[in-house]
Amino acid sequence: MSDSNKIIDQAVSSEYKWGFYTDLENDTAPPGLSEDTIRFISARKEEPGWMLDWRLKAFRAWEQMTEPDWAHVQYPKINYQDIIYYSAPRKGPKYNSLDEVDPEILETFNKLGISLEEQKVLSGVAVDAVIDSISVKTTFREKLSELGIVFCSMSEAIKEYPELVKKYLGSVVPVRDNYFAALNCAVFSDGSFVYIPKGVRCPMELSTYFRINAINTGQFERTLIVADEGSYVSYLEGCTAPMRDENQLHAAVVELVALRDAEIKYSTVQNWYPGNKEGKGGIYNFVTKRGICKGDNSKISWTQVETGSAVTWKYPSVILKGDHSIGEFYSVALTNNFQQADTGTKMIHLGRNTRSTIVSKGISAGKSNNSYRGLVKIGREAEGARNFSQCDSLLIGSTCGAHTFPYIECDNPSAKVEHEATTSKIAEDQLFYCNQRGINTEKAVSLIVNGYCKEVFNQLPMEFAVEAQKLLSISLEGSVG
Amino acid sequence: MLTIKNLHASINGKEILKGINLEIAAGEVHAIMGPNGSGKSTLSSVLAGKEDYEITQGEVIFRGKDLLELSPEERAGEGIFLAFQYPVEIPGVSMTNFMRTAVNEVREYRGLDALDAKAFLALSKEKQALVELDKKLAGRSVNEGFSGGEKKRNEIYQMAMLNPYLSILDETDSGLDIDALRIVSEGVNKLKSAENAFLVITHYQRLLDYIVPDFVHVLYDGRIVKTGPKELALELEDKGYDHIKKEVEA
Numbered sequence: 001m002s003d004s005n006k007i008i009d010q011a012v013s014s015e016y017k018w019g020f021y022t023d024l025e026n027d028t029a030p031p032g033l034s035e036d037t038i039r040f041i042s043a044r045k046e047e048p049g050w051m052l053d054w055r056l057k058a059f060r061a062w063e064q065m066t067e068p069d070w071a072h073v074q075y076p077k078i079n080y081q082d083i084i085y086y087s088a089p090r091k092g093p094k095y096n097s098l099d100e101v102d103p104e105i106l107e108t109f110n111k112l113g114i115s116l117e118e119q120k121v122l123s124g125v126a127v128d129a130v131i132d133s134i135s136v137k138t139t140f141r142e143k144l145s146e147l148g149i150v151f152c153s154m155s156e157a158i159k160e161y162p163e164l165v166k167k168y169l170g171s172v173v174p175v176r177d178n179y180f181a182a183l184n185c186a187v188f189s190d191g192s193f194v195y196i197p198k199g200v201r202c203p204m205e206l207s208t209y210f211r212i213n214a215i216n217t218g219q220f221e222r223t224l225i226v227a228d229e230g231s232y233v234s235y236l237e238g239c240t241a242p243m244r245d246e247n248q249l250h251a252a253v254v255e256l257v258a259l260r261d262a263e264i265k266y267s268t269v270q271n272w273y274p275g276n277k278e279g280k281g282g283i284y285n286f287v288t289k290r291g292i293c294k295g296d297n298s299k300i301s302w303t304q305v306e307t308g309s310a311v312t313w314k315y316p317s318v319i320l321k322g323d324h325s326i327g328e329f330y331s332v333a334l335t336n337n338f339q340q341a342d343t344g345t346k347m348i349h350l351g352r353n354t355r356s357t358i359v360s361k362g363i364s365a366g367k368s369n370n371s372y373r374g375l376v377k378i379g380r381e382a383e384g385a386r387n388f389s390q391c392d393s394l395l396i397g398s399t400c401g402a403h404t405f406p407y408i409e410c411d412n413p414s415a416k417v418e419h420e421a422t423t424s425k426i427a428e429d430q431l432f433y434c435n436q437r438g439i440n441t442e443k444a445v446s447l448i449v450n451g452y453c454k455e456v457f458n459q460l461p462m463e464f465a466v467e468a469q470k471l472l473s474i475s476l477e478g479s480v481g
Numbered sequence: 482m483l484t485i486k487n488l489h490a491s492i493n494g495k496e497i498l499k500g501i502n503l504e505i506a507a508g509e510v511h512a513i514m515g516p517n518g519s520g521k522s523t524l525s526s527v528l529a530g531k532e533d534y535e536i537t538q539g540e541v542i543f544r545g546k547d548l549l550e551l552s553p554e555e556r557a558g559e560g561i562f563l564a565f566q567y568p569v570e571i572p573g574v575s576m577t578n579f580m581r582t583a584v585n586e587v588r589e590y591r592g593l594d595a596l597d598a599k600a601f602l603a604l605s606k607e608k609q610a611l612v613e614l615d616k617k618l619a620g621r622s623v624n625e626g627f628s629g630g631e632k633k634r635n636e637i638y639q640m641a642m643l644n645p646y647l648s649i650l651d652e653t654d655s656g657l658d659i660d661a662l663r664i665v666s667e668g669v670n671k672l673k674s675a676e677n678a679f680l681v682i683t684h685y686q687r688l689l690d691y692i693v694p695d696f697v698h699v700l701y702d703g704r705i706v707k708t709g710p711k712e713l714a715l716e717l718e719d720k721g722y723d724h725i726k727k728e729v730e731a
Contacts, residue, residue: 433569436529436552437583437639438590447582451573451622
């Protein structure tokens with residue numbers, strides 16, 4: 001028996017008395033979800049007892065809950081007992097050279113302008129020591145730790161910063177918040193933890209190496225970002241490169257906490273496998289993202305570019321608790337072929353003079369369905385609260401659908417809530433006008449779509465914005481004529 | 482440069498062009514006049530390659546190539562330019578971005594290197610001056626919020642940028658006041674050379690005072706029924722299209 005196997009065996013044997021077994025070769029839990037599975041995950045990650053208790057509590061809550069069915073999406077019923085909930089990150093390389101990787105994926109990498117070395121990392125090919133991500137990480141970490149910034153995996157944070165984790169984990173998205181969040185609490189694999197100390201402005205986008213870091217985070221990601229008083233951080237999640245995964249169900253939870261005068265900017269590019277052109281396969285992406293502007297004058301801004309996944313169910317929200325706090329949501333959601341997206345935001349105004357802005361741009365092509373669902377809630381105490389929402393839908397072709405479900409609840413007469421919505425179609429005459437000037441239809445669509453999304457792309461960090469533009473073009477390939 | 486032989490085209494099964502014959506040589510300006518519904522705009526759309534039309538008969542040879550075999554963007558690359566009667570608005574796409582994409586696509590087609598930002602801006606400035614186009618428009622979305630006159634001047638600016646061999650002006654004079662008409666026409670006249678040609682489609686003689694044609698063709702019921710020198714336009718203005726109709730039907 002190897003060393004690592006011994007450790008697992010020891011950790012497991014004391015807890016499991018019901019004939020629980022593990023395929024040690026693959027370091028993977030058997031399919032199915034029970035308290036045993038959770039004990040196994042927690043033990044495998046060598047977590048402290050309080051964490052296991054938290055997970056078990058979440059699991060018991062989840063067992064009492066039912067899967068929500070109100071979203072405008074359709075998918076076959078998920079059998080939660082068929083899913084594998086833990087699989088250790090792959091240690092060795094998947095391939096020996098790029099020649100072994102699916103040429104279709106490589107073509108997309110090239111279109112996105114991703115360097116050869118990075119392509120290797122992304123597709124799981126053995127890499128040279130020079131760009132070994134570990135050494136890159138170490139350099140960044142040193143620089144950040146000089147400022148007292150904590151940026152590490154959630155697993156590490158649980159061990160090294162238990163007080164912070166105990167204080168904030170589940171404080172924005174409670175364990176019982178919703179079905180998928182409860183499931184995530186019970187079985188989350190890993191994710192990122194960020195703490196920015198008082199008055200510190202994080203000097204870099206916490207993204208610089210995220211593209212590399214993001215691999216193998218698994219299907220139940222858990223992220224927690226805490227910005228202490230007067231601090232600032234910009235965080236980038238995801239990857240423009242296409243991400244394939246054998247796991248169909250993804251249920252992530254992201255929590256953001258902004259204390260007094262703090263600002264968090266969170267940008268996402270989501271490009272999980274959307275399924276093939278006939279609508280087979282593809283990821284179910286059921287994500288709960290929420291931030292709280294806890295202190296006065298704090299600000300949280302969500303920017304998302306969603307092009308992947310077969311089914312997306314996602315509403316990055318902000319609770320505006322502090323007076324004069326600001327919430328923003330900028331979104332581009334693109335669906336093609338048979339993709340379905342039900343996405344939007346919730347802005348919960350509790351504090352006085354709180355402000356929120358929502359800019360949502362939906363693009364539907366092929367036979368896809370794209371829905372915006374948003375709630376603006378103005379609490380009784382939210383004197384002088386203001387919201388502006390703009391929800392635009394763009395249709396490409398005549399077999400897709402766009403839907404808008406705005407909800408407004410206003411309990412304070414001094415509040416101002418504005419909602420604007422448009423639906424447009426890329427017209428034949430616009431395409432012909434471009435064609436006549438020498439621009440082919442594919443480029444024309446990309447030009448028009450990028451123009452339509454400009455307001456949102458302007459919110460993304462420069463480098464990411466360029467990639468996001470290319471990503472839209474690639475995602476739309478073949479959607480016109 | 483352009484040879485049209487017995488061109489028939491229909492839309493939704495209805496024949497609009499019923500055998501057009503036309504020959505345009507480099508350095509020439511041709512005017513096509515005709516009453517509403519005679520097929521003037523159809524002819525320009527068919528030459529530019531709009532897909533709504535079905536070509537049932539005939540051929541179009543442009544600089545030695547079978548034009549009807551080419552896509553609209555290839556025709557643009559070959560040097561066909563259509564100044565639209567109703568320029569299309571494209572929200573969110575800045576005029577600069579649009580024009581730069583177009584110029585570089587056309588350059589690529591012609592085997593030329595792309596213009597860098599500096600060279601593009603210099604060229605753009607020069608061509609804007611040609612039609613007295615406000616610099617501010619370059620930052621705005623394509624044709625969005627442009628006045629009628631600005632839209633038409635913007636078409637001529639694009640023509641100047643793309644440097645076509647054959648420019649088709651589809652009722653460029655419609656909706657223009659006298660000052661805008663003068664500016665547009667002066668722009669066109671400055672672009673005229675021994676290498677290129679113009680096909681000016683218009684209802685009225687007025688535009689032809691400024692852009693003087695070498696030939697005037699009268700289009701009626703899908704055919705060119707009369708061709709003459711520039712004086713023919715004056716005659717039409719004087720006697721009206723009814724006179725021509727009677728002549729043809731007689």
